[in-house]
Amino acid sequence: MSEKRTRFQAVLDGEAVDRIPTGFWYHFFEDELVEATSQADLIADNVTGHQKFILNFEPDFIKLMSDGYFHYPNAANWRTSTDDELLAVTSIGKDYVWLTEQVALVKSQHAQFSEDIFSFYNIFAPATYLKFALGGDDQLVNFVNGHSKQAIQHIFDIVSQDIADLAVAVIKQGSADGIYYSTQNIQSTSDQTIFNQWVKPSDLTVLKAAKAAGGTNVLHICGYEGASNRLTDFSDYPADIVNWATAVEGVTLSQGRSIFPNQVLLGGFGNTTKDVLYQGTIDDIAAATQAIITAFGDDTRFLIGADCTVPRDIDLKHMEAARKAAVKQPITV
Numbered sequence: 001m002s003e004k005r006t007r008f009q010a011v012l013d014g015e016a017v018d019r020i021p022t023g024f025w026y027h028f029f030e031d032e033l034v035e036a037t038s039q040a041d042l043i044a045d046n047v048t049g050h051q052k053f054i055l056n057f058e059p060d061f062i063k064l065m066s067d068g069y070f071h072y073p074n075a076a077n078w079r080t081s082t083d084d085e086l087l088a089v090t091s092i093g094k095d096y097v098w099l100t101e102q103v104a105l106v107k108s109q110h111a112q113f114s115e116d117i118f119s120f121y122n123i124f125a126p127a128t129y130l131k132f133a134l135g136g137d138d139q140l141v142n143f144v145n146g147h148s149k150q151a152i153q154h155i156f157d158i159v160s161q162d163i164a165d166l167a168v169a170v171i172k173q174g175s176a177d178g179i180y181y182s183t184q185n186i187q188s189t190s191d192q193t194i195f196n197q198w199v200k201p202s203d204l205t206v207l208k209a210a211k212a213a214g215g216t217n218v219l220h221i222c223g224y225e226g227a228s229n230r231l232t233d234f235s236d237y238p239a240d241i242v243n244w245a246t247a248v249e250g251v252t253l254s255q256g257r258s259i260f261p262n263q264v265l266l267g268g269f270g271n272t273t274k275d276v277l278y279q280g281t282i283d284d285i286a287a288a289t290q291a292i293i294t295a296f297g298d299d300t301r302f303l304i305g306a307d308c309t310v311p312r313d314i315d316l317k318h319m320e321a322a323r324k325a326a327v328k329q330p331i332t333v
Helices: 003-012 039-057 075-080 083-087 097-110 126-134 137-145 149-172 191-212 282-295 316-325
Strands: 061-064 118-124 178-183 218-221 241-244 264-269 302-306
Touching: 003 302, 039 061, 039 097, 039 316, 061 097, 075 126, 075 137, 083 149, 097 118, 097 149, 118 126, 118 149, 126 137, 126 149, 126 178, 126 191, 137 191, 149 178, 149 191, 178 191, 264 282, 282 302, 282 316
Parallel strands: 061 118, 118 178, 178 218, 218 241, 241 264, 264 302
Antiparallel strands: none
């Protein structure tokens, strides 16, 4: 087992470490929402991006990007479907190209590793795939409210099982250590009801399947474009590591310990061009890193990272500054 993998495992086990593992990542496509014209083109661009990033940054652990696969197959057609048409929808199946291509992608990403590190493949919540397909939060709310409970239950059951199958496949066949599972509250006044009835159960289906497959999983409570979340809604999710937008939520990494008492916490840095990781000096970043560590005291169950993906043009020296500064200092009394 490599030194980086051993250190990461020690954090998972709540053991003392000499340095807090540090991980940052960004999208390799100019537009991560785009669908490539072919599997070969998509895998080549994605894998090349990982190859360069791993070579130049040598991360302690990594999120494997699923750029190009943000669109669950055929879901956009459901915008105009009737209840009967929705009830007739069937699973895409474990052999569907959208799923098997992603397994192939993870294998190709892993082939670029120069050392043995923990890796987590990016997978979205079923509700998020539906939002991508339907046009956003409001459209998802309208979709749910515009159909029978039976039809919506069927759709969520189908999509969540397909995404669970994807999670299991990238772990068992693609050799990812787990999934980086991106979910969030719906940004709508109807959110709480929809969350409790549809979003959370579908989240649990995917996370439990990944866990049962042997995955060590990251729960990412996404604050993309300022989306606000009720962190307590996710406190009982079966994830080993939890990451949220500390800047958006106004909850620092150490403050989140009271919400997530048993998980490893990931983050600490804002991820925008206005934040210290992007625009600060090397000394600024080092000081911010130590401040995150100091706030945890003798608790080593955390990882240094950002609220979400960082800008594509970030100076790699800034991320390296955080890693070099992430030395766990002895606690003095």
